[in-house]
Amino acid sequence: MKINLLKSLPNTWIKKPLTKRKRVKIEDRILTWKLDKEYFDGSREQGYGGYKYDGRWKSVAKEIIKYYDLKDNSKILDIGCAKGYLLEEFRKLLKNPILCGIDISSYAIKNSIKKGKILAIGNATTLPFSNKYFDLVISINSLHNILNKIELKKAFKEINRVSKKNTYITLGSYKNKNEKKKLDDWAVLATTYLSNEGWTKFFKKVNYKGDYWWFTPK
Numbered sequence: 001m002k003i004n005l006l007k008s009l010p011n012t013w014i015k016k017p018l019t020k021r022k023r024v025k026i027e028d029r030i031l032t033w034k035l036d037k038e039y040f041d042g043s044r045e046q047g048y049g050g051y052k053y054d055g056r057w058k059s060v061a062k063e064i065i066k067y068y069d070l071k072d073n074s075k076i077l078d079i080g081c082a083k084g085y086l087l088e089e090f091r092k093l094l095k096n097p098i099l100c101g102i103d104i105s106s107y108a109i110k111n112s113i114k115k116g117k118i119l120a121i122g123n124a125t126t127l128p129f130s131n132k133y134f135d136l137v138i139s140i141n142s143l144h145n146i147l148n149k150i151e152l153k154k155a156f157k158e159i160n161r162v163s164k165k166n167t168y169i170t171l172g173s174y175k176n177k178n179e180k181k182k183l184d185d186w187a188v189l190a191t192t193y194l195s196n197e198g199w200t201k202f203f204k205k206v207n208y209k210g211d212y213w214w215f216t217p218k
Helices: 011-015 017-021 026-032 037-041 058-068 085-093 106-110 149-162 177-186 196-205
Strands: 075-079 098-103 118-121 134-140 163-174 211-215
Touching (some): 058 085, 058 134, 075 085, 075 149, 134 149, 149 196, 163 177, 163 196, 196 211
Parallel strands (some): 075 098, 134 163, 163 211
């Protein structure tokens, strides 16, 4: 089902990238792909422009908990968890949840909020968890960073495998040439973003029946 569970995020989180990233240089993109300090805590041209904990994900976590009727002991996996800020809000709002997160960036994991969580360097294509283990699997604007559709199919297969039922993902997508250009300008990492129709067809191919939302920079 298509649903926007991120609508409470500050507008700056979505609108800020475009004006500066139109001036991104090849040197910035090279630094970005290292997924190191420059990406998370460097300039806006190279990534987040400084990704600090500020509580912005609290309202999103509340919305997700309500929508999926998550309980105090729920098991939640965040694929592409970065520094674990969304998981941190789940930790504060639920009692005794099992919170897991993976990210391919060793810098992000090293500089994450680890209290009450199991965070590890990992890849969405090979999730180190048992079948049907999680009450909810989420991935916010991360899967479109996978290099190609072959690897992306593996990631969706893994998501289907480890989730009991509930999954929520957001992906870079576009309806027309203008929106695609905005994504091209915005994306310093994303390599596999499709049109809305393209993603819908892809979901059918990989038997993805979970919830989703399209991300397009404003």
